[in-house]
Amino acid sequence: MATANIPNGTGDFTQSQAFLRSILNSTHYGIASYQAMTDSTGKITDFLITYTNSEVPRNFGLSPEEVIGKTCREVYPGIFENGIFEKLVHCMETAQPEHYEISVPYRGKDVWLAAAIEKVDNSVTVASKNITEEKENQIYLEQMKKMLEEKNAELERKNKELESFNYIASHDLQEPLRKIQLFHSRIYDRDKEKLSEMSLEYFASISNAADRMPRLIEALLSYSTTNFKGMAFEKTDLKDILADVLIDLEELIASKNAKILAEPLPKASVIAFQFRQLLSNLISNGIKYSQKGIPPEITIDCEEVQSEETKPKRYWKINVADNGIGFEQKYEHKIFELFQRLHGKTDFAGTGIGLAICKKIIENHKGFITVESQLGKGSVFSVFLPVK
Numbered sequence: 001m002a003t004a005n006i007p008n009g010t011g012d013f014t015q016s017q018a019f020l021r022s023i024l025n026s027t028h029y030g031i032a033s034y035q036a037m038t039d040s041t042g043k044i045t046d047f048l049i050t051y052t053n054s055e056v057p058r059n060f061g062l063s064p065e066e067v068i069g070k071t072c073r074e075v076y077p078g079i080f081e082n083g084i085f086e087k088l089v090h091c092m093e094t095a096q097p098e099h100y101e102i103s104v105p106y107r108g109k110d111v112w113l114a115a116a117i118e119k120v121d122n123s124v125t126v127a128s129k130n131i132t133e134e135k136e137n138q139i140y141l142e143q144m145k146k147m148l149e150e151k152n153a154e155l156e157r158k159n160k161e162l163e164s165f166n167y168i169a170s171h172d173l174q175e176p177l178r179k180i181q182l183f184h185s186r187i188y189d190r191d192k193e194k195l196s197e198m199s200l201e202y203f204a205s206i207s208n209a210a211d212r213m214p215r216l217i218e219a220l221l222s223y224s225t226t227n228f229k230g231m232a233f234e235k236t237d238l239k240d241i242l243a244d245v246l247i248d249l250e251e252l253i254a255s256k257n258a259k260i261l262a263e264p265l266p267k268a269s270v271i272a273f274q275f276r277q278l279l280s281n282l283i284s285n286g287i288k289y290s291q292k293g294i295p296p297e298i299t300i301d302c303e304e305v306q307s308e309e310t311k312p313k314r315y316w317k318i319n320v321a322d323n324g325i326g327f328e329q330k331y332e333h334k335i336f337e338l339f340q341r342l343h344g345k346t347d348f349a350g351t352g353i354g355l356a357i358c359k360k361i362i363e364n365h366k367g368f369i370t371v372e373s374q375l376g377k378g379s380v381f382s383v384f385l386p387v388k
């Protein structure tokens with residue numbers, strides 16, 4: 001077996017010097033030797049750079065030739081301000097080794113060094129390592145951590161706000177409303193004969209508004225809790241969900257003489273009760289926004305689509321198409337916003353929340369929803385659900 005030619009302390013001096021030089025030149029550590037310079041009273045005032053490998057001056061765009069033989073005051077004047085000079089002096093005077101991390105400004109950036117100082121005769125040897133990259137990563141990670149903590153705190157605060165909003169909506173708002181309805185009906189029952197035609201009309205308006213209000217509150221509550229109810233994803237046969245929805249909508253379908261044409265739907269991983277609400281909202285809208293004198297016809301089908309641009313790449317595209325009144329395509333985004341309605345409440349009752357809930361539900365499923373519509377012809381709502 002070959003043995004390495006390592007000086008053992010008894011070997012010749014030239015060989016050990018060459019060995020040392022090769023280590024100093026090849027190491028990634030900066031190694032330098034600074035000789036103490038004193039004034040007439042013996043006080044250390046500066047250090048003479050007697051040796052440095054290239055790693056130390058390279059951090060500041062210099063070469064060993066440019067710094068050896070010069071003083072620290074000439075080459076590294078910053079050490080008299082950032083505390084390093086004091087550390088060098090302390091080590092010289094006490095022979096206590098020192099370890100420190102420091103950032104030194106250079107060309108508008110911070111150079112981070114981890115260093116160790118040791119006294120050797122009337123000099124100090126400084127071994128340093130450039131840790132700028134690690135430090136920057138660490139600072140970046142700390143900033144990210146702080147940002148995440150702040151975001152978490154904000155989210156918690158928002159959740160609390162939402163909880164109290166839910167409470168207000170479900171209790172505090174319902175109560176005065178019940179009072180309005182109660183006293184409205186008392187006055188009406190007692191005095192309806194005495195009221196003028198105009199007053200009776202006003203009374204009917206009050207009654208309509210008061211009847212609409214609980215529906216609005218309920219829809220708003222449903223929207224605000226869409227994220228928070230049990231988020232159990234389960235492999236579910238979407239065909240079964242659709243069958244349940246059609247049973248729920250039986251009355252509406254019959255009353256509007258609507259025709260539902262449904263093609264087979266796949267099995268998919270969904271939050272079942274949310275998906276049920278999603279399909280229910282889309283189908284009931286399809287029936288509601290029908291054209292006068294034309295029975296609604298709703299077609300539900302599904303295909304698997306792929307796209308290189310999207311992540312995930314594979315989706316189930318579930319289309320809910322109707323032959324209703326449609327709308328101008330320029331409203332394709334607006335209708336998914338909370339409380340945005342294209343049609344007046346006298347023509348079509350509603351709250352403007354249903355599609356906002358649909359959007360939230362499909363986003364909970366990491367998917368998205370789009371619509372294509374033509375005024376007077378009908379609309380196709382497409383739900384994109386990731387294939388898992």
Ligand code: ADP
Nearest residue numbers: 285286289335341342343350351352353354355
């Ligand atoms: P709502 O039906 O309670 O008003 P939605 O959020 O479900 O609320 O719908 C928002 C608006 O989008 C509706 O007011 C209506 O103007 C329009 N819209 C929704 N679905 C359809 C549809 N199938 N055909 C035409 N317009 C629609």
